[in-house]
Amino acid sequence: MTSLLLALAITASQILLGLAMGCAAFRMLRGPRAQDRVLGLDTLYLTGMLLLLTYGIQTGRTLYFETALVIALLGFVGTVALGKFLMRGEVIE
Amino acid sequence: MMQAPDLPTWAAIIVGLLVLGGAALTLVGALGLIRLPGFYARVHATTLGATAGMAAILLGSMLCFSIIQTRPVVHEILIALFVTLTTPVTLILLARAAIYRDRSEKASRVSSDGGAEREE
Amino acid sequence: MEMLLSLAIGVLTASGLWLLFRPRTFQVILGLSLLSYAVNLFIMAAGRLRSDAPPIIGKDPASADPALYADPLPQALVLTAIVISFATTALLLVVLLASRGLTGTDHVDGEDGES
Amino acid sequence: MKRLVPFPLLALALFAMWILLTGFSPGHVLLGALVALIVSRTMLSLRPEPPRVRIGWAMVRLAGLVLADIVRSNMAVAKIILSNPPDRHAGFIELPTDLRSPYALAVLALIITATPGSLWVQHDANRHVILIHVLDLVDETEWVTQIRERYERLLMEIFE
Amino acid sequence: MHDPRFLLAVVALPFLGSVIAAFLPARSRNLASSLAGVIALASAAILVAYYPLIEQGEIVRYALPWLPSLGLDLTFRLDGFTWLFAALVLGIGALVILYARYYMSPEDPVPRFFAFLQAFMGSMVGIVLSGNLIQIAFFWELTSLFSFLLIGYWHHNQSARDGARMALIVTGAGGVCLLVGLLLLGRMAGSYDLDAVLASRAAIQADPAYLPALILILIGAFTKSAQFPFHFWLPHAMAAPTPVSAYLHSATMVKAGVFLLTLLWPVLAGTESWYLIVTTTGLATLLVGAWAAIFQQDMKGLLAYSTISHLGLITLLLGLGSPLAAVAAIFHTVNHATFKASLFMATGIIDHETGTRDLRRLSGLARFMPITATLAMVAAAAMAGVPLLNGFLSKEMFLAEALESHSGTIIDVLLPYLATLASAFSVFYSVRFIHQTFFGPPPVGLPHQPAEAPPWMRLPIEILVMACLLVGVVPALTIGPLLANAVASVLGDRTPTYSLAIWHGFTTPLLMSVIALVGGATLYILFRDRLNAVERSPIIGRLKGRRTFEAVLAAIVNVARGLHERFGTRRLQVQLRLIIITALLLGAVPFWRLGYSRGPLHDTLIDPVFGLLWMLGGACAVAAAWQAKFHRLVALVLVGGAGLAVCISFIWLSAPDLGLTQLLVEVVTLILLLLSLRWLPKRLPDIWPEGRKPPKVHVRRGGDIALAVAGGTGVAALAYAMMTRPPPHSISRYFVENAYSGGGGTNVVNVILVDFRGFDTLGEITVLAIVALTVFTLLRRFRPAPESIELPDQQRRQNAFDEASEDHAMGDTLAHYLLVPRVIMQWLFPVVLTFALYLLMRGHDLPGGGFAAGIATSIAFVLLYMANGTRLVEASLSVQPVRWISAGLVCAVATGIAAWVFGYPFLTSHSRYLTLPLIGDVPLASALLFDIGVFAVVVGTTLLMLIAIAHQSIRSPRARKPAQPATPEPQAGGRA
Amino acid sequence: MTGWLHHLIIAPILLPLLASALMLAFDERRRVLKRWLSLGASALLIVNAAALLWFTSDAGTGAVGPQVYLLGNWPAPFGIVLVVDRLSALMLLLTNVLGFTSLFYALARWDRSGPRFHALFLLLLMGVNGAFLTGDIFNLFVFFEVLLAASYGLILHGSGTERTSASLHYITINIAASLLFLIGVALIYSVTGTLNMADLATRIARTDPGDLALLEAGAAILGVAFLVKAGIWPLSFWLPRTYAAAAPPVAALFAIMTKVGIYVILRLSFLLFGEASGDAAGFANDGLLYGGLATMVFGVIGILSARQLTRVAGHYVLVSSGTLLAGLGIGGQALIAALLFYLVSSTLAVSALYLIIEPVERNADEEDMIAGVAEPVFDDEYVGAIEEEEDETGVVIPGTIAILGGGFIFCALLLAGLPPLSGFIAKFAIIDALLRAGSVGPMNWTLIGLIIVSGLATMIVMTRAGIDLLWTPGEDAPSRLSLVEVAPIGLLLAVCLALMLWAGPVMAYLEATSVALHDPAGYLAAVANAAPAGGTRP
Ligand code: NA
Numbered sequence A: 001m002t003s004l005l006l007a008l009a010i011t012a013s014q015i016l017l018g019l020a021m022g023c024a025a026f027r028m029l030r031g032p033r034a035q036d037r038v039l040g041l042d043t044l045y046l047t048g049m050l051l052l053l054t055y056g057i058q059t060g061r062t063l064y065f066e067t068a069l070v071i072a073l074l075g076f077v078g079t080v081a082l083g084k085f086l087m088r089g090e091v092i093e
Numbered sequence B: 001m002m003q004a005p006d007l008p009t010w011a012a013i014i015v016g017l018l019v020l021g022g023a024a025l026t027l028v029g030a031l032g033l034i035r036l037p038g039f040y041a042r043v044h045a046t047t048l049g050a051t052a053g054m055a056a057i058l059l060g061s062m063l064c065f066s067i068i069q070t071r072p073v074v075h076e077i078l079i080a081l082f083v084t085l086t087t088p089v090t091l092i093l094l095a096r097a098a099i100y101r102d103r104s105e106k107a108s109r110v111s112s113d114g115g116a117e118r119e120e
Numbered sequence C: 001m002e003m004l005l006s007l008a009i010g011v012l013t014a015s016g017l018w019l020l021f022r023p024r025t026f027q028v029i030l031g032l033s034l035l036s037y038a039v040n041l042f043i044m045a046a047g048r049l050r051s052d053a054p055p056i057i058g059k060d061p062a063s064a065d066p067a068l069y070a071d072p073l074p075q076a077l078v079l080t081a082i083v084i085s086f087a088t089t090a091l092l093l094v095v096l097l098a099s100r101g102l103t104g105t106d107h108v109d110g111e112d113g114e115s
Numbered sequence D: 001m002k003r004l005v006p007f008p009l010l011a012l013a014l015f016a017m018w019i020l021l022t023g024f025s026p027g028h029v030l031l032g033a034l035v036a037l038i039v040s041r042t043m044l045s046l047r048p049e050p051p052r053v054r055i056g057w058a059m060v061r062l063a064g065l066v067l068a069d070i071v072r073s074n075m076a077v078a079k080i081i082l083s084n085p086p087d088r089h090a091g092f093i094e095l096p097t098d099l100r101s102p103y104a105l106a107v108l109a110l111i112i113t114a115t116p117g118s119l120w121v122q123h124d125a126n127r128h129v130i131l132i133h134v135l136d137l138v139d140e141t142e143w144v145t146q147i148r149e150r151y152e153r154l155l156m157e158i159f160e
Numbered sequence E: 001m002h003d004p005r006f007l008l009a010v011v012a013l014p015f016l017g018s019v020i021a022a023f024l025p026a027r028s029r030n031l032a033s034s035l036a037g038v039i040a041l042a043s044a045a046i047l048v049a050y051y052p053l054i055e056q057g058e059i060v061r062y063a064l065p066w067l068p069s070l071g072l073d074l075t076f077r078l079d080g081f082t083w084l085f086a087a088l089v090l091g092i093g094a095l096v097i098l099y100a101r102y103y104m105s106p107e108d109p110v111p112r113f114f115a116f117l118q119a120f121m122g123s124m125v126g127i128v129l130s131g132n133l134i135q136i137a138f139f140w141e142l143t144s145l146f147s148f149l150l151i152g153y154w155h156h157n158q159s160a161r162d163g164a165r166m167a168l169i170v171t172g173a174g175g176v177c178l179l180v181g182l183l184l185l186g187r188m189a190g191s192y193d194l195d196a197v198l199a200s201r202a203a204i205q206a207d208p209a210y211l212p213a214l215i216l217i218l219i220g221a222f223t224k225s226a227q228f229p230f231h232f233w234l235p236h237a238m239a240a241p242t243p244v245s246a247y248l249h250s251a252t253m254v255k256a257g258v259f260l261l262t263l264l265w266p267v268l269a270g271t272e273s274w275y276l277i278v279t280t281t282g283l284a285t286l287l288v289g290a291w292a293a294i295f296q297q298d299m300k301g302l303l304a305y306s307t308i309s310h311l312g313l314i315t316l317l318l319g320l321g322s323p324l325a326a327v328a329a330i331f332h333t334v335n336h337a338t339f340k341a342s343l344f345m346a347t348g349i350i351d352h353e354t355g356t357r358d359l360r361r362l363s364g365l366a367r368f369m370p371i372t373a374t375l376a377m378v379a380a381a382a383m384a385g386v387p388l389l390n391g392f393l394s395k396e397m398f399l400a401e402a403l404e405s406h407s408g409t410i411i412d413v414l415l416p417y418l419a420t421l422a423s424a425f426s427v428f429y430s431v432r433f434i435h436q437t438f439f440g441p442p443p444v445g446l447p448h449q450p451a452e453a454p455p456w457m458r459l460p461i462e463i464l465v466m467a468c469l470l471v472g473v474v475p476a477l478t479i480g481p482l483l484a485n486a487v488a489s490v491l492g493d494r495t496p497t498y499s500l501a502i503w504h505g506f507t508t509p510l511l512m513s514v515i516a517l518v519g520g521a522t523l524y525i526l527f528r529d530r531l532n533a534v535e536r537s538p539i540i541g542r543l544k545g546r547r548t549f550e551a552v553l554a555a556i557v558n559v560a561r562g563l564h565e566r567f568g569t570r571r572l573q574v575q576l577r578l579i580i581i582t583a584l585l586l587g588a589v590p591f592w593r594l595g596y597s598r599g600p601l602h603d604t605l606i607d608p609v610f611g612l613l614w615m616l617g618g619a620c621a622v623a624a625a626w627q628a629k630f631h632r633l634v635a636l637v638l639v640g641g642a643g644l645a646v647c648i649s650f651i652w653l654s655a656p657d658l659g660l661t662q663l664l665v666e667v668v669t670l671i672l673l674l675l676s677l678r679w680l681p682k683r684l685p686d687i688w689p690e691g692r693k694p695p696k697v698h699v700r701r702g703g704d705i706a707l708a709v710a711g712g713t714g715v716a717a718l719a720y721a722m723m724t725r726p727p728p729h730s731i732s733r734y735f736v737e738n739a740y741s742g743g744g745g746t747n748v749v750n751v752i753l754v755d756f757r758g759f760d761t762l763g764e765i766t767v768l769a770i771v772a773l774t775v776f777t778l779l780r781r782f783r784p785a786p787e788s789i790e791l792p793d794q795q796r797r798q799n800a801f802d803e804a805s806e807d808h809a810m811g812d813t814l815a816h817y818l819l820v821p822r823v824i825m826q827w828l829f830p831v832v833l834t835f836a837l838y839l840l841m842r843g844h845d846l847p848g849g850g851f852a853a854g855i856a857t858s859i860a861f862v863l864l865y866m867a868n869g870t871r872l873v874e875a876s877l878s879v880q881p882v883r884w885i886s887a888g889l890v891c892a893v894a895t896g897i898a899a900w901v902f903g904y905p906f907l908t909s910h911s912r913y914l915t916l917p918l919i920g921d922v923p924l925a926s927a928l929l930f931d932i933g934v935f936a937v938v939v940g941t942t943l944l945m946l947i948a949i950a951h952q953s954i955r956s957p958r959a960r961k962p963a964q965p966a967t968p969e970p971q972a973g974g975r976a
Numbered sequence F: 001m002t003g004w005l006h007h008l009i010i011a012p013i014l015l016p017l018l019a020s021a022l023m024l025a026f027d028e029r030r031r032v033l034k035r036w037l038s039l040g041a042s043a044l045l046i047v048n049a050a051a052l053l054w055f056t057s058d059a060g061t062g063a064v065g066p067q068v069y070l071l072g073n074w075p076a077p078f079g080i081v082l083v084v085d086r087l088s089a090l091m092l093l094l095t096n097v098l099g100f101t102s103l104f105y106a107l108a109r110w111d112r113s114g115p116r117f118h119a120l121f122l123l124l125l126m127g128v129n130g131a132f133l134t135g136d137i138f139n140l141f142v143f144f145e146v147l148l149a150a151s152y153g154l155i156l157h158g159s160g161t162e163r164t165s166a167s168l169h170y171i172t173i174n175i176a177a178s179l180l181f182l183i184g185v186a187l188i189y190s191v192t193g194t195l196n197m198a199d200l201a202t203r204i205a206r207t208d209p210g211d212l213a214l215l216e217a218g219a220a221i222l223g224v225a226f227l228v229k230a231g232i233w234p235l236s237f238w239l240p241r242t243y244a245a246a247a248p249p250v251a252a253l254f255a256i257m258t259k260v261g262i263y264v265i266l267r268l269s270f271l272l273f274g275e276a277s278g279d280a281a282g283f284a285n286d287g288l289l290y291g292g293l294a295t296m297v298f299g300v301i302g303i304l305s306a307r308q309l310t311r312v313a314g315h316y317v318l319v320s321s322g323t324l325l326a327g328l329g330i331g332g333q334a335l336i337a338a339l340l341f342y343l344v345s346s347t348l349a350v351s352a353l354y355l356i357i358e359p360v361e362r363n364a365d366e367e368d369m370i371a372g373v374a375e376p377v378f379d380d381e382y383v384g385a386i387e388e389e390e391d392e393t394g395v396v397i398p399g400t401i402a403i404l405g406g407g408f409i410f411c412a413l414l415l416a417g418l419p420p421l422s423g424f425i426a427k428f429a430i431i432d433a434l435l436r437a438g439s440v441g442p443m444n445w446t447l448i449g450l451i452i453v454s455g456l457a458t459m460i461v462m463t464r465a466g467i468d469l470l471w472t473p474g475e476d477a478p479s480r481l482s483l484v485e486v487a488p489i490g491l492l493l494a495v496c497l498a499l500m501l502w503a504g505p506v507m508a509y510l511e512a513t514s515v516a517l518h519d520p521a522g523y524l525a526a527v528a529n530a531a532p533a534g535g536t537r538p
């Protein structure tokens, strides 16, 4: 019973996170300006990471932790590059 | 896919609430991405998921795995740390770029008799 | 799930193909990226869908039961494919840049015709 | 010791990270120490500005303050998003600062940005002014004094 | 001589001589010519030594195994006929060599000439002595080749080049037809061996493939023997030095065709198709050649057309199919060789001594060169068929045969008249040849003062003319036995009785001869003055053979170019569409034949999150496709969205390793693409105003959409069909079962990558290394497009702002921008490195591994580069990516090779646990070492590529300097 | 092959890999060292390939038949295996002869026109050797990628606009083909559950009829990937252009590249879809036949319309591929043997041609040499030498031109299938086999006709080109020609001459190869019975 409750809670939160990703994707698709889209992508990554964490809880496995960690530690590099490109016109000067 | 680890009831409730709460907060932040007008307002919205939302889910995860593995599992701290360290970097870089582009766009609007500017 | 994943592969393929047929080199590169996503998922599909059965076994012999795990072989193949497609994409990109520098256009044929 | 471990805090952090990642075992303590030592030395060649950090209560107080602020502003911003009040008006504020250490500035930036509702945009090193964007700007001076009072003082204590 | 092995020497000696001559110094003409002469005589001597055997009717055979499984042995075969022919080839060859020694200019680098001449001689003897059909074709093509070289010997002359080319193309093409014909013939006979073929007349003539084979063989023979309508190449071959003409157009080359027809006469002749084709062709050639010869102004041209005519005569005789005609053909072949060779040589002397061969300019030479004149007159008389000369005898035989009835067709009726007419023509041009050259007033305005040729140069002519005379006067004593041998070996038991007497009484043939002689002479007297004004032959002058030849070639090329345009393309898009269409069609064929069906398994329940994920993933992909043209950055971001969906899908589908790796690759790829974006042209708005695209564009885009949708649907259908089928009994079961026990790792995917299929990984890192090297190489010479050399717009504005505002120094905007991020990014560098090491270490047991670790490491470096800029980073850090690559590859290979020491194959892994005090069991797997190699290669390659691209930004200011305006492209080593 | 000799099987892959990895450790200043290293490795590769050929032929003592190398000591269907049999040994020898000659030639100057030439060159050899050796379809993909990656690098070697543009097409097309390759492999794996070729052969025979369509679709899509490499029409427009753009020694080595595609089709079609598989095989054969004929036609058209010799060579590559594919489509033991002879001969010929084109053109006056046979030369009937003042004294041909001319003529003869080099035997053997079939069908006749037409077209164009380039008097003194350039051409032609002289033994080897291809039992048994070293794994 508790297991089912927890399962429901996790599934519900996954759907919430999925919707959050949808919102981020909406911003990516909609723009209107490049920085909005980049912000959308950054949010998408972050939310995706949270989704992976809930998946880890759901399955009871720590296997997915490193993937989440990769997003946390390195996911921002892409956004940084995009931001720098917008600001300076090139990524590495 | 409906499954979940077997946890004691109290833990299950706490974990469930934490995760659900975190997800809800994140969704609110993401909604801000849709609802809030203007880029500078939207930037703030993201922080919800990156702070409290994430924290709640990480706490849930820590609790869950600590119980499953019957030992303290705290490596989620790393995620919190990294996200806290990195999110500002991206936001700072983006916000500054946005300001620059606002300015230059304004400047070119004035100079080029209002010709429609393309996005990039 | 099977239908969903098939559709996903199909959408990625179609988008990738459309870009592959475009005349600008950058479009072609993005098309190839999308296509390689599709192909990687396709290879995964060749091992059939398994959720929550990552092929990480335990150290005791009993855990080495193939029925418990998703097929690991397609995963290994996809890893190899990811690496190779990363490499070739990078190369194509640089050739694109060089071609653009030499011909002055980013048209795939090195001459600006109609798109 | 200084020559062997030029960045002791970093080495410690890396070691802690290793242990967090791998779990505690004698082998990993040894390996983690080794990794932390070697990797932390790579910073030598980058020649960063030498960090000066005073470890003490100030750090704990700062952490507590920040955590509380984050929780509070989370609620505030969530409310704004859900209700989207029409009278809300956002804006930039300029904040003169006495902080000079880049590390202190970085931590301030982290704090301001991590707190929903405020965003560090840039620091003008010539004028020593920080540009901040605020989501719900009611009173500019209040913001300025709050940040200076709550964070800047503690940061000065820790870093300078 | 009884040893058949020396037959090989007969063929081989000339080739040997050819090789030697090729290496002689350019000026050694005495040595080259004497060597060639000696060799020709030596070959001839061996031949003579076989005569006793031949006289007894024996066939000398010598076979060397060559390609036994295809029934092709190197077989040499000598019988009466081939003996006679080979003797002719070698004998006249020796005389031509002697003649050429004096004919060729002292400045001429003759060793090359003699090399070609001897090789040609060898090839010709090779044809004659071949005992195998394929071998005949082999030497046949060689004669085409060497005649090409001989005709083109004076290749600085346009006419020589063109003549040579035409000869080669016509005879070479014929040769290919001949090869197929002979192959068919061999198939009908069941063997390529000549004796076997000659013995299967009945089988061959009954075979349905007889006619195609016959036609193909005849094409070969007719092109070689310059039969109408292929005759046009021969006159152009007169651009060759005269000794070559004397040789090629008397005893060899053109005779190869009639030789082959004679050789195969026993099996091919006697059918209606043979009769019709060969007789008609021969007759036409006989008349056309004779007619054209009359109107030539060039002595060699006259002789060339005369050769055509005589070859037509021989062909006609062979076509008649009667044994007696065959005898006449063989006899005339020999006779023609002797008088034609001497006439060519005489012409050569005249040309040599006077500097011209123009009949209109020559006159009265008899008084300047009486001996040559006499010799030429005798030879020309033989050509005209004057009694007491050899030409008369064979022509009488021909006329006699012309009177016979062979087929009951109109040809039988017409033949006597046409034969007489042709003979009259022959007399006509012979008389003209002699009269205009040697008689009349002394010549005026010749390039040289005519004089008698040196005696050694005349000697070959004297010998040949002597032969004409002797055969003409005492045929039975001279040619008689030789001819008898030849006839017997060709005709076998069908050998007819014939008489070589000079006088057969007053017969119809004699009457025809007389009519021809008188008529020909009369015609000359009537028309001699008008002939000199003729530019080209009347009637047949309109049959512009060579012009047709060139026109046909030109038409072929033009058609080919048209077709090439039509059926080929240089455009990439078209090629890609074709590949996809082909794959779609071929992939659909099995389903079209066998039907498409999903498998028996039910769909598993859809996870709503997965559904949401792919709604947005799919939307990102489609939107990226839509945006890529005008909004590159947007498309890039959108592709990133789709990529994230893929990563999460991997996790959902139980592939944590893939999720991890794909994420890392996503980051690096994004940076790579961003790095390149700076060098792409600014996007210009669509060239067509919105909604005004020409319909063609709409159609093409519609087609592309249709094709893309079809491809997507096809792949989706395949994927669905796969996934709904129960999995087969896969080899991967073994991997799961043995990953830990045999491979020492619990992450099965990683054990597959570094152990079970470590070889794949070795190849994969090699690919990485190659690509990195290529990228690096390419970028060393990278030249950005002119408009990209400028700093990006943003930087220019920011610099301008820095310059303008008082409280800003140059670069402050950037410094302020990066102040905080730089601190954080810098200190994250060691953190990411640590994380990478962690990934590397745990890969064997848990998701991670060398590749992921390597990518993570390079991302760490990229972080530094972004934060600090290239100059600053490289001032402090020295990364040598190529060394990393090298070390990594060596490490991986060495790990694999280490297994050899223990007697195991490459890449055999070894894993065990080392128990250390305090620490406990430490896993030591050779696979880890291998993975470290992978790690090093990945770090090296990724860094090399990223840094190489990033460096362009520093390099371009150098290119920006005004000192270097648009420099021409530095194409070192290119074909410039 | 036992003991240490056994490792000879993997040496064609490891040797170039190690040599190039070591070379990377040295920078560009150590050119001499690199040259010796690569030349030495390349020479060793020939010796190695010859040894493998010896061991797999009847000539080898003891170990007759396919030899198997179990990588990682894992038993056959599970680990990756290398298999060397007659066919792969032959291809290896051919590859490495081309490798050696091209490399030698490159020493004249080409290896200096860009960095890392030797490493890339050896890695290309590694890729090709691996493709010929591997007995695993995914490993085949990996080696395809290795050879493709190296070929990308080599085409770009020397840089320049044309090379860059051509390689952009080449790379894109090959990436697309590689994606198809992966789809094909995935489909085959999804049905059979294996990647080992021999194991596939046995499993395909037991395939559930319901899965057959999927399997065949996989094979068909895989086939498209190979056909792109083999250069079938209409998937091969990139080929002549790419080869023409490449530096001569690179193009000379590329002569083997289409043959890799052909080899794989040959190998897999006989192994997986031999006589037993009925309809599907027939369908595929028809496809190969018609595709091959179309390719030949296109190649001939291309040869006739070429304006540069490199284009002639490129289209000749297509003709050669087309001949092989069409021949494969018709099939038959004798024909396959003949085709293999043709494969060897035409590959050597094309390679030699690519090497000789550059020095020949270097001596020509104009850049765009072949005026084309289109322009008529004669205006009218023969007028003889009367009206033109012609110089009837031969000119001394400079040694350079003489050597080039000789080499050029030999190349032309080889390509046109004329004696005295191996091209003639090849043509003879193919036509002989086509005619020897029980009933000679119209397709046999078409193929014969096209073989003849292609030979003629080659002869016509090469004659014109040779005359224009070598015989037409030029004003400039001929440029220098180094021994380094001449020797490899001579070596290639000598090999062709040797093929002619020893056609008997060569053909015997090829016939045995063909027999073994038609009855793959030996191959299957060798793979199935290959035992790991030391009984069980350590
Ligand atoms: Na982040």
Ligand code: NA
Pocket (backbone or CB within 6 Å): B044, B047, D112, D113, D114, D115, D116, D117, D118, D119
């Ligand atoms: Na904030």
